[in-house]
Structure formats: C-alpha cells, structure tokens
Amino acid sequence: MHQLAKFIYYKLMGWNLVGTFPKIDKCIVIVAPHTSNLDFFLGLLIRRVLNEEFNFVGKSSLFKWPYGWYFRWMGGMPVDRTKNNNFVLACADLIKKVDRIHLTLAPEGTRKKVKQWKTGFYYIAKEAQVPIVLVAFDYGKKQIKISDAYYTSESINSDFETYKAFYKNTIGLRKDNFTIPSL
Template identity: 55%
Template sequence: MISKFIYTKILGWKLVGEFPKELKKYIVIGAPHTSWKDFPIAILARNSWGVKINFIGKKSLFKPPFGFIFRWLGGAPVDRSKSNNKVDAIVDVFNKHDEFRLALSPEGTRKKVDKWKTGFYYIAKGANVPIIMFAFDFEHKQIILSEPFYPTDNMESDFEHFYSFYKDIKGANPELF
C-alpha cells in the first residue's frame, strides 16, 4: 500500500494502536491540531490503517465540478438550511448511514485555544457513538490511537479524560497546544 510506504518508510512515522474493526460508527478527535501538516499526515495514517474515516463539509462543497473529490476523500455534505444546529445536522448524517466514522478537531482551529469546542461531544452523545482519540505526536513521529471512549453524563470528567490522553503529546507547533 503506497500510503503506508510513504508514511512509514519515507516520512519515518509509526502507527500506535488500531481502529476498532467491529465498530461501524464513531467520532475520531484529532489533536493537537497545530499545523497544515496534520491533514496530509492524518490522510496517510488513515489510509495506512485501511479504515474509511469521513469528514463533514458544507453542502455547496459537494457540487460540481469538484464535489466528487470531497466525496472520494470521505466527505459528507451537511445541509444547514434545514437546521440552525450543526450538531443535530451531523447526528442526522450518522443516523442516515450504516457505517460512518467522523474525524474532527476538538480545538476547531490550528491556533492556540484555552478550551476545546464541545460539538464533537454532543454529536457523540446524540448519535450514541464512542469517541476515539487520535494524537499527532510530532516529537516521536507517531500517530497514537486510544481505545473507544463512550461519553458519560459527566462532561467535566469526560473532558479531563480527553485532556489526560493528550497531555504529553507535542504537535508540529507545540506552543499552540
């Protein structure tokens, strides 16, 4: 597989952990998201594992002439005209598919943030799916995956669990995390 060859042999990165093969639906949160390099590294890692991971985008991105590219990469359109609530719109996408794995950045940006956005958490709760943490460890040139985590009714405790997983991870620009 060419992606794995590029990822491991040319770039020298490692894959740590496995995506759960038995789960057809979950959310993947990728952090720290501090560089444009995160996306191509994530695509190579995803392809190396051989698991289809989706992303969402506004409906207009999926129209001709380039819409097929976004679908080919695993994109799914979200029609926000039907709802002002993006979380509900994405939960609807989960409900319409037998298999859907969604990657999101909990920071919502590559800039330094004081706290993460909560949309991924509410999507997981609304769609009744687990969250898998995906760490961009540039210091050790590895992507680290967590076990599936099912959100509880204690958001504060759950976020402490997430932050704990990422506490020693150094992104491409560690000062931004």
C-alpha cells in the same frame, strides 16, 4: 495503495503507530492537535495505512470548484458555517441514518491556538449514542496514537479528564498552537 502508504509512513517519514483502530461501524473520531494544513494530508495517509474509511466535515467553500469533487470523494461533507444551524443535531441525525461512519472532527475547530476545545463532538456522540475514538498526531514523537472507543458518561468533566490524559505531552506541528483539552 495500502502498501505504498505504509512504506511512505513507516520508512520514508519514519513515523510509528501506537494502538489499533477499534472494529466498530460508527463513531466520532477526534484528531488533535490540528495546528497545520499538513494535518489533513497526514490524515489521508494514515487512513490508507490503517485501511479504514473516515469521513470529515469542512467549511463549504472547500467543496466548490475546482477541488470539491476531491474532498467529497475522500469522504468529506460540507458544512455551512455562516448559518445559525444546529450542527450537533444534523451530524447526529446523519450518523443515525447510515450503517457505517467514522466522522472525524478537530475539537479545536481551527488551526490557531484556542483556550478550550469545542464540545460539539462530545454532544454529537452523546446524541447519536456512538463512542468517541481519540487520535493524536504527535509530531514530537513522530507517531499517531489511537485510543480505545469511549462512550460519553453522565459527567462531561470526567470524560474530558480522560481526553486530557490521552493528549498529555502531545506536540503538534506548530507546537505553540496546541491546547490540552479543557471545557
């Protein structure tokens, strides 16, 4: 499957990979831009190219019949977005309990244009004491870019400046829907 994924990604699609995924057991992986449903399938392909396992959360309706088994098999975990629950603490607790997890989140929180990113990923990483790995799906350059692992600092503003620099000039599939990170 790994070789087939590489053939599809590099030869058929003509995409490139910039950076390598850090050799760490636990982290938050933020993927942006998330402007299309096709981003999910690109994510499934790149996980096979990298030969890494990634987990993700999705709205609970995705995990119902007939596709629920598939999303769980692919590393998905359902989230009930209708309740007033503490998503940050629940995710941080989950990370602390397992030996290995690369929890992938879309910081925009939607495929639509947003004015600013949600900060939940940041506070999950801080609470769980795990690093954040930035991943850019750049449709303009036909590349996926992977950062080093960054631990949160005492300054969320400073950390977001790092994220902003990483995603600068990145183009999503629906280019008008991508917002460079801000608080």
